[in-house]
Amino acid sequence: TVYPGLATLVFAACGIGSWREGRHRVLTVTFAGLALLGLLLATRSPLYWLFWRFLPGFGQFTAVARALCLVGWAAAGLAA
Numbered sequence: 001t002v003y004p005g006l007a008t009l010v011f012a013a014c015g016i017g018s019w020r021e022g023r024h025r026v027l028t029v030t031f032a033g034l035a036l037l038g039l040l041l042a043t044r045s046p047l048y049w050l051f052w053r054f055l056p057g058f059g060q061f062t063a064v065a066r067a068l069c070l071v072g073w074a075a076a077g078l079a080a
Helices: 004-018 025-042 046-054 066-080
Strands: none
Touching: 004 025, 004 066, 025 046, 025 066
């Protein structure tokens, strides 16, 4: 399982909350977008099927844990 930890999630929430004030807005929006993308792919939303159908090689990407690794990585980036 991929769980970044409670402290990381708190710092990631603080990072998302202060995205307007900081000078690292682009990084904050990028990491938040990656986390959202990973969550949407992990829950097999319609976005997952769109990727599966039209993105070459994505059909081999069947494990939910791979999408959750993307979420964990993005949460660590937001916490930083």
